[in-house]
Amino acid sequence: MFYQVIQYIKFLFKSTNQHGIHSPFVFDLVTKCFYDKAHYSAYNAISSYKKSLLKINTKINVLDLGKGSRLIKRKERKVYAIAKNAGTTYKRAKLLYRLSKYFKSKSILELGTSLGIATHALSSGHPEAKVTTIEGCPNTAKFAKEGLQAHQANNITVITGDFNDHIKKLDSNSFDLVFFDGNHQKEATLNYFEVLLPTAHNNSVFIFDDIYWSKGMTEAWEIIKQHPKVTVTIDTFYWGLVFFRREQVKEHFTIRI
Template identity: 70%
Template structure:
């Protein structure tokens, strides 16, 4: 946690808002998506689902295949505590909704379903979009499937399994948006990134969660930024955005959201 605090101070010192952005593409992203103040109707649905999870006192036996949790160390965890500590915050879920609204991706891949807060947010904007979400823990996967069925979500397919095994079966597809939120380890993150590069198109966006989770995770982020196929990145501290637009000059932005 000390590492994250120090990195956040550094982030604040070098970050900017739309006034420090000279790229039209990133300027529009920041002003029309990141800073969009519209009170979208979907926000109520997102908040309502998260509140339902926060009130759920049932327990799930968790199998951690990734880096695990900074807060929860017990294998058996209450849904309410998971929603509070591991699930997406309302602010981030709403931002993810705006991102799917802005880019309108048709095919979405999510690594790490968890309790499905982010999954649900992405599903609300475009019910015709196809969302594939991979969850390593069988019990969480089963729980979240039931929750999304209750919400009558029709465009999400949750797959339980090891990320490497499942990803290998999906590299022949193209994804417009990939949300990396399931394994906060350097080697695993870089492996997923390299494998899934072949699924990206010119307009794809990769979003990496918790790029300052640890020193190793930040090193993974810095390696990704330097990749020759990456042209534009946006660091919002909690998420790192990666773009592959060949028409863009390679440039890195640090934006307060």
């Protein structure tokens, strides 16, 4: 936690808003998506889904294949506690919705379903999209699948198992948006990035969750930024966004949201 506090202070000193951006692509993304203040009707469904989870007192046995929640260490956890402490926040779920909507992402992959809060938001952003999400814990995946179906999120396929086993066997060989939110370890993150890199096209976006989770995750983020196929990155502290636009000069942005 101390590491994150120090990194956040550094982030605040070097971050900017739309006024410090000279790239038209990034400027439009920030002003029309990041800072979009409109209240979309889908926000009500996103809020409703999370609130429904916060009311569930059921205990489930959780299998953590990667780095789990900092706040919940027990294997047996209550659903509402997972939603509260480890689930995507409402603010970030709304941003995922806007990103999916802004880019009109037709093919979306998520590594780390958890209870499906982020999954639901991504699918709501572009209902015509095909959303594939992979969850390592069978009980959590089952719960998420049932919850998403109950909320009519019918464009989602939930896969249960180890990421390494399944990302190499995915039906799609091209993704518009990939959300990495399942294993907050340096080597695992770099491995998933390398394996999924061939699925990226010129307009794809890779989103890495918790890039300041640990020193190792920050090191992974810095390595990803320097990859020759990566042209534009945006550091929002909580997320790192990666783009592969060949027409862009290589540039890294640090943006407050």
